[in-house]
Amino acid sequence: MNEPAKTWSVPDSLIGKRIPKMDAPDKASGRTRYIQDLEIPGALHGKILRSTRVHARILSIDTSAAKALAGVHAVITAADVPWQRPIGVGRDHLPLKADRVLSLRDEIAAVAADSEAIAEAALKLIRVVYEPLPVLATTIAASAPGAPRLHPDRPDNVAMTFDYAQGDLAQGEAESDVVVEDVFRLHYVTHCCMGVSGVIAEFDPSGNLLLYSNTQVPFLHKREFAELLGIDPGRIRIIQPPIGGGFGSKLDIYPFEPIAIFLAGITKRPVKLVFTREEEFIASPTRQPVLLKLRSGCRKDGTLTFRDVETVHDNGAYTSWGATTPFVMMQTISSLYRVPHCKYRTVAVYTNNPYAGSFRGYGNLQATFAVEAHMDKLAEAVGMDGLAFRLKNAQHPGEVTPQGMHFKSCGLKECLTTAAQRSDFLRKQAENRSRWNDPDPVKRGIGMASMLHVGGGAKIYPSDGCGTILKIDDFAHVTLITGASEIGQGSETVLAQLVCEELGLPMTAVTVVNNDTDITPWDVGVHASRTTFIAGNSAIGAARKAKRKILEAAAAKTGNRIDELGLAGGFITASSGEKLFELAKFLRSLHFSDKADLVMTSFYYEPPSRHQDKQFKGDVSAAYAWATQVCEIELDTETGIVRLLKVTGAHDVGRVLNRLGIEGQIEGGIVMGQGYALTEDLRVEAGVIRNPNFRDYKLVTAPEIPEMDISFIETMDGEGPQGAKGVGEAPAICIAAAVANAIHNATGTRITALPFAPENVYRALHGASEPPVWNAA
Amino acid sequence: MxxxxxxxxxxxxxxxxxxxxxxxxxxxxxxxxxxxxxxxxxxxxxxxxxxxxxxxxxxxxxxxxxxxxxxxxxxxxIEGVVQSEAGERLRSAFVASGAVQCGFCTPGLMVQASHLIEQHPGADEAAIRRGIEGNLCRCTGYRKIVDAIASAAKPDPGQTPFSEGQP
CATH class of the missing domain: 3.10.20.30 (Beta-grasp domain)
Incomplete structure (x- = not known):
């Protein structure tokens, strides 16, 4: 048999190169099969009947007409699954609601039918009789004495609280020359993944469950589904087809998934359940809306003295990850800058509104919005420029904060100075201020904000680990089997790249398998900007084992020491660069001997961090990511329209691995942050979402994007894979905060409520709105 | 029915x-x-x-x-677009420019971009941005999509670039 000649030419190193995403050719050809595109023979179509009331008692559900419709295989309500258990982070809601609905999205019944059209027709035949209950549309209403309990075990409607303190607040205040206080209001936005939610569930005759799912956390979900069904988790297999966007939305389980499983179990047929876009807006999670009161102080010389923060989170009807975002918010409050005395009290209150999940940045957009407004305000009060003030209080490498975070690598100061220099920040800031009283109604503004985020995994669970299986076949083709999930961010490419770097192979020599729990090793999911760091270190571990094994075998043949041998360009090489063996041929000879054993396994658990204690103290990540972003805007004072012209960003990413991928993460994050600041606003009125469509919920479009100037600060983190740190969430975090500071620079007006939609900005500039007020709900 | x-x-x-x-x-x-x-x-x-x-x-x-x-x-x-030489050029540009992340919007953008290039060979940055404003992307921030289309739409020598302001 003729063997294809290996004509590899590999550059010295792949690190920092522009590596195209491995799945891009298929995706750009329309060949990629997302969950919406999968047709399982014999599958039924599932549809969910949702509540039309925000808060009501269910008096009766009549499904008889729906059941009688031709082509309907099952119509189920809570009565059909009496064994169902509460789901979600808070374990506080049943997939199918039994006697009461707490929000407009609530699931009451579900249909499995031969087609979507029949399923929809059947939904219309289900009759539900409600008895209305008082709607708790705000946290104030939900906290009022005598407010109805939304969950029987929560008499005060409090879903979750966090209390954190460091130092002595009274001392901090006493040492302050300047104290400022504001109330900030952060609004609802939602993920808007371009691929809507969906799932396909199927049982085999032995009762094993196969789930095609868009989840970001397949292994944790296996356990949850097993609990729900009362079966051994080993009998659940989750396959993740390519996912049409995640951004945190797929981190919890939602009722549609168990419902599809119930339907599949009852009909003994595969059931496919896919949302409409309207359903996606109404029944998928949001970013958590927050009311935040911040008091901050500093000395005359600009040294921060204290921060005192209270927040109220509208938890919505049920508890998902949104309720736990204070975990991240407090890191920014306590540790983005050096502040000795800190207090942070927060409460998440149940209401009849939509409930919040995890969303890229995880509370950090909200916290940074407030903290960075006060950095500007305090700087101004003591007569310093915002850059000097931030630099004075910036963290530096080696610091351990009072909360216990250890910044082994920290490029914040370089981020600040780089972003300021490249944007000509100080000159433009002064020039814009000098134009406040110009007759021209169109003003310019420039604003700065920085951020701190976990960049080396996160101890959300007791451990943060990921496994790798790596096999090399007799043609030197590598299969990298990783626990890390791919949601579009490019993890498969960067992991393959790290393996190729170790083995001296081109990207075409690697296949990545990453989407089947029966095959892939354990992992805690794609979240917390952790994948490159955790899964990357795991992949490197397996590749290094393989490399060692190959070089040992080669050394045995040549008589060299293994440190005199290397892998490059598809060859085993001597330290002189001389090609000793073609790798494929060498491996073939190993495979046909009894010594190949070229299946490597490795696990990486990020070592130095630990789970926080009860006081929320601890070093939660092996590394931390930093960034400064400067936003330049144009603001028309006659219309309130704010245009984002330019973003100058400097990101401490540890090290750039795939330049194309990291630019894509940062550009996409910036534009997502732009949407949060300027255009996106999920309008929730008395529990009803008023704009569940892309016409009225405005995502940023191509003509509106800013010029983007991105610098990378390479601090070479000691624990990071090739020195890299996480970056997925970072770029979205600062934008709203920096735009707020730019609006102040343009007009002298500080707006503390998002979004900066034209009407809101116009009202604020013309004294036609009140700043948010604090309520101690 | x-x-x-x-x-x-x-x-x-x-x-x-x-x-x-x-x-x-x-x-x-x-x-x-x-x-x-x-x-x-x-x-x-x-x-x-x-x-x-x-x-x-x-x-x-x-x-x-x-x-x-x-x-x-x-x-x-999209299945037809990528069969053409221009479509193949565009596809390569999308891949090389990093214009694809989750990829769900990509086929629609590919089709729209092929239309844009055919109607306005050598379209400039502003024309490309306007030309794809009806296509939403949640991942990329559009920058690399615009770059990809621009690189696939390089004007023939001697041709005046199409601009938004022109008729």
Missing amino acids: SANCDIAFTLNGVKRELSVPAGMSALAMLRERLGLTGTKYGCGEGECGACTILVDGMSVNSCLLFAADCDGRDVVT
């Missing part, structure tokens, strides 16, 4: 004859009847562009077009 319509049209260069329900969208016909799943459902209301196809050379949201109205037309989907 609604009445069926018998239609005949050209799909990616091949003649097709089909009987479709009067209320069926072109999107549903392509995906569910013809197995062409490259055309995506993103919103069903013509707001996101994920279902963009070409009908007689015009770019159309296939979710808003009745299948029956394809009768007698020349329909091209």
Whole structure:
């Protein structure tokens, strides 16, 4: 048999190169099969009947007409699954609601039918009789004495609280020359993944469950589904087809998934359940809306003295990850800058509104919005420029904060100075201020904000680990089997790249398998900007084992020491660069001997961090990511329209691995942050979402994007894979905060409520709105 | 059930004859009847562009077009676009420029971009941005999509670049 000649030419190193995403050719050809595109023979179509009331008692559900419709295989309500258990982070809601609905999205019944059209027709035949209950549309209403309990075990409607303190607040205040206080209001936005939610569930005759799912956390979900069904988790297999966007939305389980499983179990047929876009807006999670009161102080010389923060989170009807975002918010409050005395009290209150999940940045957009407004305000009060003030209080490498975070690598100061220099920040800031009283109604503004985020995994669970299986076949083709999930961010490419770097192979020599729990090793999911760091270190571990094994075998043949041998360009090489063996041929000879054993396994658990204690103290990540972003805007004072012209960003990413991928993460994050600041606003009125469509919920479009100037600060983190740190969430975090500071620079007006939609900005500039007020709900 | 319509049209260069329900969208016909799943459902209301196809050379949201109205037309989907040399050039540019992340919006953008380049060879940055404003992308921030289209749309020497301000 003729063997294809290996004509590899590999550059010295792949690190920092522009590596195209491995799945891009298929995706750009329309060949990629997302969950919406999968047709399982014999599958039924599932549809969910949702509540039309925000808060009501269910008096009766009549499904008889729906059941009688031709082509309907099952119509189920809570009565059909009496064994169902509460789901979600808070374990506080049943997939199918039994006697009461707490929000407009609530699931009451579900249909499995031969087609979507029949399923929809059947939904219309289900009759539900409600008895209305008082709607708790705000946290104030939900906290009022005598407010109805939304969950029987929560008499005060409090879903979750966090209390954190460091130092002595009274001392901090006493040492302050300047104290400022504001109330900030952060609004609802939602993920808007371009691929809507969906799932396909199927049982085999032995009762094993196969789930095609868009989840970001397949292994944790296996356990949850097993609990729900009362079966051994080993009998659940989750396959993740390519996912049409995640951004945190797929981190919890939602009722549609168990419902599809119930339907599949009852009909003994595969059931496919896919949302409409309207359903996606109404029944998928949001970013958590927050009311935040911040008091901050500093000395005359600009040294921060204290921060005192209270927040109220509208938890919505049920508890998902949104309720736990204070975990991240407090890191920014306590540790983005050096502040000795800190207090942070927060409460998440149940209401009849939509409930919040995890969303890229995880509370950090909200916290940074407030903290960075006060950095500007305090700087101004003591007569310093915002850059000097931030630099004075910036963290530096080696610091351990009072909360216990250890910044082994920290490029914040370089981020600040780089972003300021490249944007000509100080000159433009002064020039814009000098134009406040110009007759021209169109003003310019420039604003700065920085951020701190976990960049080396996160101890959300007791451990943060990921496994790798790596096999090399007799043609030197590598299969990298990783626990890390791919949601579009490019993890498969960067992991393959790290393996190729170790083995001296081109990207075409690697296949990545990453989407089947029966095959892939354990992992805690794609979240917390952790994948490159955790899964990357795991992949490197397996590749290094393989490399060692190959070089040992080669050394045995040549008589060299293994440190005199290397892998490059598809060859085993001597330290002189001389090609000793073609790798494929060498491996073939190993495979046909009894010594190949070229299946490597490795696990990486990020070592130095630990789970926080009860006081929320601890070093939660092996590394931390930093960034400064400067936003330049144009603001028309006659219309309130704010245009984002330019973003100058400097990101401490540890090290750039795939330049194309990291630019894509940062550009996409910036534009997502732009949407949060300027255009996106999920309008929730008395529990009803008023704009569940892309016409009225405005995502940023191509003509509106800013010029983007991105610098990378390479601090070479000691624990990071090739020195890299996480970056997925970072770029979205600062934008709203920096735009707020730019609006102040343009007009002298500080707006503390998002979004900066034209009407809101116009009202604020013309004294036609009140700043948010604090309520101690 | 609604009445069926018998239609005949050209799909990616091949003649097709089909009987479709009067209320069926072109999107549903392509995906569910013809197995062409490259055309995506993103919103069903013509707001996101994920279902963009070409009908007689015009770019159309296939979710808003009745299948029956394809009768007698020349329909091209992403599967057809990538068969052409220009489509292949565009696809390579999308890959090399990093214009693809989750990829769900990508086929629609590819179709729209191929239309844009054909209508306005050598379109400049502003024209490209305007040309894809009907296509939503949540991952990339559009920058690399614009770069990809620009690199695939390099003007022939001597040609005046098309600009938004020009007629």
